[in-house]
Amino acid sequence: MEVQFNDVSMTYDGSSRTVLNDMSFTIEDHSLVSILGPSGCGKSTTLMLISGLLFPSGGKITFNDRDVTRLDAVSRKVGMVFQNYALYPHLSVIDNIAFPLKMAKVSKKERMETAREFADLVQISDHLNKKPNQLSGGQQQRVAIARALAKKPSILLMDEPLSNLDAKLRTVMREEIRRIQQQTGVTTVFVTHDQAEALSISDKVMVLDQGVIQQSSTPMDLYENPQNLFVAKFLGSPSINTFSLDQIADALPERLVAQLKKKDVETIGIRPESLTQTEPGAGLFTGEVTHIEIVGKERTVKVKTADGTEVIIADIPVVFDVGDQVSFGSKPASLFYFDSEGIRMVISDAE
Ligand SMILES: Nc1ncnc2c1ncn2[C@@H]1O[C@H](COP(=O)(O)OP(=O)(O)OP(=O)(O)O)[C@@H](O)[C@H]1O
Numbered sequence: 580m581e582v583q584f585n586d587v588s589m590t591y592d593g594s595s596r597t598v599l600n601d602m603s604f605t606i607e608d609h610s611l612v613s614i615l616g617p618s619g620c621g622k623s624t625t626l627m628l629i630s631g632l633l634f635p636s637g638g639k640i641t642f643n644d645r646d647v648t649r650l651d652a653v654s655r656k657v658g659m660v661f662q663n664y665a666l667y668p669h670l671s672v673i674d675n676i677a678f679p680l681k682m683a684k685v686s687k688k689e690r691m692e693t694a695r696e697f698a699d700l701v702q703i704s705d706h707l708n709k710k711p712n713q714l715s716g717g718q719q720q721r722v723a724i725a726r727a728l729a730k731k732p733s734i735l736l737m738d739e740p741l742s743n744l745d746a747k748l749r750t751v752m753r754e755e756i757r758r759i760q761q762q763t764g765v766t767t768v769f770v771t772h773d774q775a776e777a778l779s780i781s782d783k784v785m786v787l788d789q790g791v792i793q794q795s796s797t798p799m800d801l802y803e804n805p806q807n808l809f810v811a812k813f814l815g816s817p818s819i820n821t822f823s824l825d826q827i828a829d830a831l832p833e834r835l836v837a838q839l840k841k842k843d844v845e846t847i848g849i850r851p852e853s854l855t856q857t858e859p860g861a862g863l864f865t866g867e868v869t870h871i872e873i874v875g876k877e878r879t880v881k882v883k884t885a886d887g888t889e890v891i892i893a894d895i896p897v898v899f900d901v902g903d904q905v906s907f908g909s910k911p912a913s914l915f916y917f918d919s920e921g922i923r924m925v926i927s928d929a930e
Pocket residue numbers: 591592594598616617618619620621622623624625772
C-alpha cells in the first residue's frame with residue numbers, strides 16, 4: 580500500500596503548539612520505512628496519523644490514492660505493534676494470533692490455519708499453547724507481530740517495538756522484522772530513536788526534528804550525503820566532528836577557503852573514520868591525545884586541540900600514547916561544508 584501525506588499538520592486539541600508542520604512524503608508500496616528522530620520530534624504522532632487513531636488538523640492522507648484522512652484505524656485496516664506487546668494475558672499464543680480474525684468473524688478452522696501459518700512465519704510454533712507471561716520479551720514481540728499480520732493489514736505500523744528488549748535480542752529481532760517484512764511484502768513503518776536499528780533494516784529512513792522532515796533517503800545516502808548539519812550530527816557513532824571554518828582555514832588551500840567564504844560556509848564536518856594521522860604539524864589540526872579506547876576491533880581516540888576542541892578519531896592504527904602530540908588530516912573530498920543556517924553546501928571543485 581502506498582501512503583502519502585500532503586501538507587499534513589497536527590496540533591493536539593487544547594494545545595497551541597504545532598507538532599507537525601505541513602508534512603509531505605510518500606511511502607512506497609512494499610517498502611520498510613523508519614521514522615527516526617530525537618524524543619518529542621513527532622515520530623509517534625506521525626505513526627498515529629498514518630494509523631487513523633489520530634486525525635490531522637490539516638492536509639490530506641491517502642492510501643493508494645484513496646483519501647483516508649477521516650477514516651478510522653479499522654477502516655484503514657492497519658496492523659499495529661507496540662513497545663509493550665499489548666498481548667491478551669489470558670489467551671494462549673495461538674488464540675492471541677487468531678484474535679483479530681475472530682473479531683472479523685472468520686471461521687474457527689480458517690483462523691486457526693492462518694494463525695498457525697503466521698506463528699510459523701515468526702518462528703513461535705513451538706509455544707502455541709503457552710500464555711504470554713510464559714514467554715520471553717522477544718517471543719512476546721514475535722506473537723504481537725504475528726497477530727498484527729494475521730489480519731492481512733494494509734500496512735504494518737511499529738512503534739519502538741524493540742525498546743523493551745536487551746541489546747543482543749534487539750539485534751536478533753530487528754533482523755527478524757526485516758526478514759518477515761521481506762517475506763510478506765507488507766508495507767511497514769517503523770518508529771525508533773535508535774539510528775543503528777533504523778539504518779540496518781530500512782529501505783528508507785525519514786529523519787524528523789521538531790515536526791519537520793530533515794531528510795528522507797536510503798540509509799547509505801543519509802550517511803554519505805547529509806543535507807544539513809542536524810542529519811550529519813544525528814547519524815553516525817561516534818558522531819561527526821565539527822569545526823568552524825576559522826579554526827581550520829589556515830590548513831586548507833587558499834582557493835578553497837575563498838570559495839567556502841563566498842558560499843557562506845561556517846561549519847566543516849569530518850567523520851571520525853575519515854581522519855588519518857599526518858606528519859607533525861601537517862594536516863588539519865594538532866592536539867594532545869587524551870583518551871584511547873580499544874574494544875575488540877573498534878578503536879576510538881580523543882584528541883584535544885590547543886583551543887580546547889575535542890576531536891574523535893575512529894578506525895585508525897594506534898601508534899601513540901595518551902599525552903602525545905599528534906596531527907590529523909583528511910582528504911578534502913571527505914569534508915562536509917555547512918552554511919550559517921546549517922544547510923550542506925557542495926563545493927564542486929573542492930577535490
Ligand atoms: N496528546 C497530546 N497532547 C498534547 N501534546 C502532545 C500529545 N501527544 C504528544 N504531544 C506532544 O507532541 C510532540 C511530539 O510527540 P510524539 O510522541 O509524536 O514524539 P516522539 O518523537 O514519538 O517522541 P518519543 O521518542 O519521546 O516517543 C511532543 O512535544 C509531545 O509533548
